Amino acid sequence: MNNDELLKVSSAADMIVCGYAFSKAENSNIRVLDLKEPHHAILMSAQGEVLETTMDDVELSIVEGYWEKNKKYMEDSHA
Numbered sequence: 001m002n003n004d005e006l007l008k009v010s011s012a013a014d015m016i017v018c019g020y021a022f023s024k025a026e027n028s029n030i031r032v033l034d035l036k037e038p039h040h041a042i043l044m045s046a047q048g049e050v051l052e053t054t055m056d057d058v059e060l061s062i063v064e065g066y067w068e069k070n071k072k073y074m075e076d077s078h079a
Helices: 001-013 058-074
Strands: 016-017 020-024 032-033 041-044 052-054
Touching: 001 020, 016 058, 020 058, 032 058, 041 058, 052 058
Parallel strands: none
Antiparallel strands: 016 020, 020 032, 032 041, 041 052
16 A cells, blocks of 8 residues: 555544544444554444454454544544
């Protein structure tokens, strides 16, 4: 992923936490992209259930923690 693509993803993100871009996807799912390592990504349900991922267990745990602590801000962003 080149810099222009990363800029596009980060600009379109609903929320960025510690270098992870969180974006609402279809069916209320959430896409998360590690902006420092763009090949690390996750697709999860709005409830936080992992649907697909290329992250290892440690990174996945970190992202899930960020989601739990910050999801209210993403919900507020579309109020």
